[in-house]
Amino acid sequence: MDAPFYPPAAEYIAPSVAPASFNSRTSSLAELLANPESKAIIFSEAPPLERTLTSKQIHPYLGNLSLHSLVGFGVIAPGTVERIDARLKALSKGGAR
Numbered sequence: 001m002d003a004p005f006y007p008p009a010a011e012y013i014a015p016s017v018a019p020a021s022f023n024s025r026t027s028s029l030a031e032l033l034a035n036p037e038s039k040a041i042i043f044s045e046a047p048p049l050e051r052t053l054t055s056k057q058i059h060p061y062l063g064n065l066s067l068h069s070l071v072g073f074g075v076i077a078p079g080t081v082e083r084i085d086a087r088l089k090a091l092s093k094g095g096a097r
Contacts, residue, residue, distance in 0.1 A: 029063075
């Protein structure tokens with residue numbers, strides 16, 4: 001098998017970071033908690049989640065769970081998730097990092 005041939009690049013284009021776009025369905029809890037602004041939104045809208053999401057027992061699963069997935073477990077009410085989503089959307093439009 002021959003290796004593929006790639007022509008040289010015309011010029012170097014530096015990579016850039018795309019602006020974050022957070023929401024309760026596609027963003028993992030790990031991503032949301034890693035951003036100070038989104039973390040503050042979650043804990044201000046649902047204060048009991050702070051104790052739940054900072055527990056060492058759930059920590060290994062934060063990358064696999066979304067905020068919306070917690071509704072199915074009865075951890076958070078759907079209305080609360082909708083309010084958080086609205087604020088996360090505003091945060092994303094405002095230029096979250």
